[in-house]
Amino acid sequence: MRNEREQMMKQIHRIDFAIHELVLFLDTHPRNVKALQLLEEYRNLRCEKIAEYERRFGNYVAVVDDVKPTEPWGWVKGPWPWENKFMMED
Numbered sequence: 001m002r003n004e005r006e007q008m009m010k011q012i013h014r015i016d017f018a019i020h021e022l023v024l025f026l027d028t029h030p031r032n033v034k035a036l037q038l039l040e041e042y043r044n045l046r047c048e049k050i051a052e053y054e055r056r057f058g059n060y061v062a063v064v065d066d067v068k069p070t071e072p073w074g075w076v077k078g079p080w081p082w083e084n085k086f087m088m089e090d
Contacts, residue, residue, distance in 0.1 A: 008053045012060070015046045 022039045029035060050060045 005053075005057050008049065008057070012046065012049050012053065015042055015049060018042050019046065 019039065019042045022035055022042065025035050026032065026039065053060050
Protein backbone atom coordinates (compact mmCIF):
# COMPACT_ATOMS: atom_id res chain seq x y z
CA MET A 1 0.00 0.00 0.00
CA ARG A 2 2.81 2.43 0.85
CA ASN A 3 4.41 1.82 -2.54
CA GLU A 4 1.12 2.75 -4.25
CA ARG A 5 0.90 5.88 -2.10
CA GLU A 6 4.44 6.86 -3.05
CA GLN A 7 3.74 6.24 -6.73
CA MET A 8 0.69 8.47 -6.62
CA MET A 9 2.67 11.20 -4.84
CA LYS A 10 5.35 10.91 -7.50
CA GLN A 11 2.73 11.33 -10.24
CA ILE A 12 1.31 14.43 -8.56
CA HIS A 13 4.78 15.92 -8.11
CA ARG A 14 5.55 15.35 -11.79
CA ILE A 15 2.33 17.11 -12.73
CA ASP A 16 3.22 19.95 -10.35
CA PHE A 17 6.59 20.27 -12.06
CA ALA A 18 4.96 20.43 -15.51
CA ILE A 19 2.51 23.09 -14.28
CA HIS A 20 5.35 25.13 -12.81
CA GLU A 21 7.32 24.97 -16.07
CA LEU A 22 4.27 25.93 -18.12
CA VAL A 23 3.62 28.92 -15.87
CA LEU A 24 7.23 30.04 -16.31
CA PHE A 25 6.93 29.65 -20.09
CA LEU A 26 3.67 31.60 -20.10
CA ASP A 27 5.38 34.45 -18.25
CA THR A 28 7.23 35.20 -21.48
CA HIS A 29 4.70 33.77 -23.96
CA PRO A 30 1.31 34.73 -22.49
CA ARG A 31 -0.63 34.21 -25.71
CA ASN A 32 0.70 30.76 -26.59
CA VAL A 33 -2.52 28.81 -27.12
CA LYS A 34 -0.89 25.37 -26.92
CA ALA A 35 0.76 26.18 -23.58
CA LEU A 36 -2.50 27.58 -22.20
CA GLN A 37 -4.33 24.41 -23.25
CA LEU A 38 -1.65 22.20 -21.70
CA LEU A 39 -1.78 24.20 -18.48
CA GLU A 40 -5.54 23.68 -18.25
CA GLU A 41 -5.13 19.94 -18.96
CA TYR A 42 -2.45 19.54 -16.29
CA ARG A 43 -4.46 21.52 -13.74
CA ASN A 44 -7.46 19.26 -14.35
CA LEU A 45 -5.28 16.15 -14.20
CA ARG A 46 -3.77 17.37 -10.92
CA CYS A 47 -7.23 17.81 -9.40
CA GLU A 48 -8.21 14.30 -10.53
CA LYS A 49 -5.03 12.73 -9.13
CA ILE A 50 -5.34 14.52 -5.80
CA ALA A 51 -9.00 13.48 -5.52
CA GLU A 52 -8.00 9.87 -6.23
CA TYR A 53 -5.15 10.08 -3.71
CA GLU A 54 -7.49 11.44 -1.04
CA ARG A 55 -10.08 8.73 -1.69
CA ARG A 56 -7.45 6.06 -1.20
CA PHE A 57 -5.05 7.48 1.38
CA GLY A 58 -6.64 10.47 3.11
CA ASN A 59 -5.85 14.14 2.84
CA TYR A 60 -3.11 15.17 0.46
CA VAL A 61 -2.28 18.16 2.64
CA ALA A 62 -2.82 18.24 6.40
CA VAL A 63 -4.84 21.21 7.59
CA VAL A 64 -5.94 22.35 11.05
CA ASP A 65 -9.28 20.55 10.68
CA ASP A 66 -7.40 17.25 10.31
CA VAL A 67 -6.11 17.44 13.88
CA LYS A 68 -8.56 15.57 16.11
CA PRO A 69 -8.65 16.42 19.82
CA THR A 70 -8.35 12.72 20.65
CA GLU A 71 -5.21 12.29 18.56
CA PRO A 72 -3.61 15.72 18.09
CA TRP A 73 -0.40 14.42 16.53
CA GLY A 74 -1.88 11.72 14.27
CA TRP A 75 -0.99 13.61 11.11
CA VAL A 76 2.72 13.04 11.72
CA LYS A 77 2.41 9.28 11.19
CA GLY A 78 2.97 9.58 7.45
CA PRO A 79 6.43 10.14 5.99
CA TRP A 80 7.89 13.63 6.13
CA PRO A 81 8.80 15.15 2.75
CA TRP A 82 12.50 14.36 3.20
CA GLU A 83 11.63 10.73 4.00
CA ASN A 84 9.99 10.15 0.61
CA LYS A 85 12.60 8.13 -1.22
CA PHE A 86 10.78 8.61 -4.52
CA MET A 87 11.80 12.30 -4.43
CA MET A 88 15.39 11.19 -5.08
CA GLU A 89 14.63 8.61 -7.78
CA ASP A 90 14.95 9.08 -11.52
